[in-house]
Amino acid sequence: MHELSIAMSIVEAAQEEAERRGGLKVNAVHLRLGALSGVVKEALLFSYDMAAHDTPLQGSRLIVEDVPVRVFCPKCQAPRRLDSVQFFVCAQCGTPAGEILQGKELELSALEVDE
Amino acid sequence: MSEPRLVEIRRNVLRQNDFLARSLRERFRSAGVFVASLVSSPGSGKTALLEKILTLLQPRFRVAALVGDLATENDAMRLARSQAPVRQIITGTVCHLEAAMVENALNGWDLHPLDFLFIENVGNLVCPASYDLGESLRIVLMSVTEGEDKPLKYPTIFNSADVAVVTKTDLATVVEFNWDTAGKNIQSVRPGMDVFRVSAKTGEGMNAFLEFLASRLKESRQPANV
Numbered sequence: 001m002h003e004l005s006i007a008m009s010i011v012e013a014a015q016e017e018a019e020r021r022g023g024l025k026v027n028a029v030h031l032r033l034g035a036l037s038g039v040v041k042e043a044l045l046f047s048y049d050m051a052a053h054d055t056p057l058q059g060s061r062l063i064v065e066d067v068p069v070r071v072f073c074p075k076c077q078a079p080r081r082l083d084s085v086q087f088f089v090c091a092q093c094g095t096p097a098g099e100i101l102q103g104k105e106l107e108l109s110a111l112e113v114d115e
Numbered sequence: 116m117s118e119p120r121l122v123e124i125r126r127n128v129l130r131q132n133d134f135l136a137r138s139l140r141e142r143f144r145s146a147g148v149f150v151a152s153l154v155s156s157p158g159s160g161k162t163a164l165l166e167k168i169l170t171l172l173q174p175r176f177r178v179a180a181l182v183g184d185l186a187t188e189n190d191a192m193r194l195a196r197s198q199a200p201v202r203q204i205i206t207g208t209v210c211h212l213e214a215a216m217v218e219n220a221l222n223g224w225d226l227h228p229l230d231f232l233f234i235e236n237v238g239n240l241v242c243p244a245s246y247d248l249g250e251s252l253r254i255v256l257m258s259v260t261e262g263e264d265k266p267l268k269y270p271t272i273f274n275s276a277d278v279a280v281v282t283k284t285d286l287a288t289v290v291e292f293n294w295d296t297a298g299k300n301i302q303s304v305r306p307g308m309d310v311f312r313v314s315a316k317t318g319e320g321m322n323a324f325l326e327f328l329a330s331r332l333k334e335s336r337q338p339a340n341v
Contacts, residue, residue: 002210002242009128017124027119031128038244038271085270088306096306100274106245108126115120 003043006106007051007062013108015056028061028112034105035069035085063112069103132246135214139249146226149332150234152212152248154272155256156265157238160282162190163315164256165235169197171325176230176332181220183212183237190235211242214249230332240269252331258283259292263300270304278309280324285314 010029018024033041041064048062069082073090079101080090090097127133143150153161165180172178179200182190191203204212204220217234226232234250236243255276257265260283266273273279279301287294294312301308311327313320 002245005209006128006245009131013126013128013130017122017126021122024122030121030124036271036274038241038275085274085304086267087303088274089303096302098306106128108124108128110124111122112119113122115118 003039004047004051006039007044007047010062010108011051011055011057014111017108018111024111024113026057026060026111026113028063029108030063030065030110030112032065032067032105032107032109034067034103036100036103037106039106041066065109067103067105070101071097072099072101073097129245132214135218136247136249139214139218140251143226143249143251146229147336148226148229148232149335150232150250151252151254151328152234152236152250153254153256154236154240154243154276155238156240156261159256159258159261160315161235161238161256162193164280164282164313165233166194166197167315167321168233168325169194169199171321172231173197173199177228178231178233179229180233180235181217182235185237206237210237210239211246212236212248213246217248231328240272244272244275251335252277254278254280256280256282259287260290263293263297266300266304273301273304278311280311280313282313282315284312284319285317
């Protein structure tokens with residue numbers, strides 16, 4: 001369980017970005033979370049309130065956008081969405097495809113702030 | 116009431132760790148030391164394998180190890196029997212190693228005389244997947260006693276690793292380990308992954324794995340193709 005420490009890093013990063021922009025009041029933090037990030041969404045959401053407690057982000061929400069894995073299929077020569085992280089095969093032709101194009105994201109994408 | 120507004124950011128949450136890991140990787144490269152990390156669940160035999168690796172590599176190479184553990188120095192004491200320099204990283208409540216812990220543990224350590232540095236992560240198949248330690252090779256272990264479906268249960272860590280080692284092969288028959296199923300499961304989560312079968316106890320399969328490590332060291336020292 002390392003989601004609490006990840007949540008703390010998110011709060012810290014969001015706080016830094018808000019301060020850098022002249023002290024924005026953050027209502028929500030948007031996060032892009034890849035299926036191969038190694039982070040469990042539910043545990044992260046659960047930890048977020050605790051991490052934000054007693055910081056300027058207390059009371060803000062964490063909004064998670066799930067990012068599916070995309071791989072490059074060597075046979076189709078095209079990017080393909082992966083149906084399951086347990087099966088690295090092209091969804092169209094069934095060829096094993098290990099080259100990951102997307103899905104490891106653990107990225108702060110936006111802050112929702114008061115105007 | 117004020118209108119909410121979206122400010123676009125784009126910032127990697129683990130930016131600091133990734134930055135540190137990159138600088139460690141550069142430091143390892145310029146010192147000419149090949150760094151490999153070991154990850155597995157608790158009890159898969161990381162320390163036993165590492166003890167064997169350190170002992171068997173020593174006649175030919177200069178080797179050292181960092182070993183992560185939640186609370187004890189037992190692993191470092193075991194590894195010290197190999198006569199190789201070993202440092203323990205006690206993580207306390209933290210369930211994985213981070214680049215900063217590796218950097219701290221290397222404090223004052225001259226890496227130039229070394230050929231290999233091994234980093235044994237905390238026994239955990241979940242959390243270590245997210246943290247780059249600056250290693251050039253990540254080795255994931257699974258023992259035959261854990262069953263063939265470990266890769267399907269923990270696809271992220273198997274996918275983040277470069278090579279898989281199936282350990283405790285001396286017990287494979289007793290536990291009726293199905294090699295075909297295990298191989299298929301590994302290839303399913305990481306197509307093309309090299310798989311080695313070893314028993315640290317009997318030494319079975321160790322030579323092939325050591326030769327693989329030696330070839331990776333050699334490759335890492337060849338000047339990059341321009």
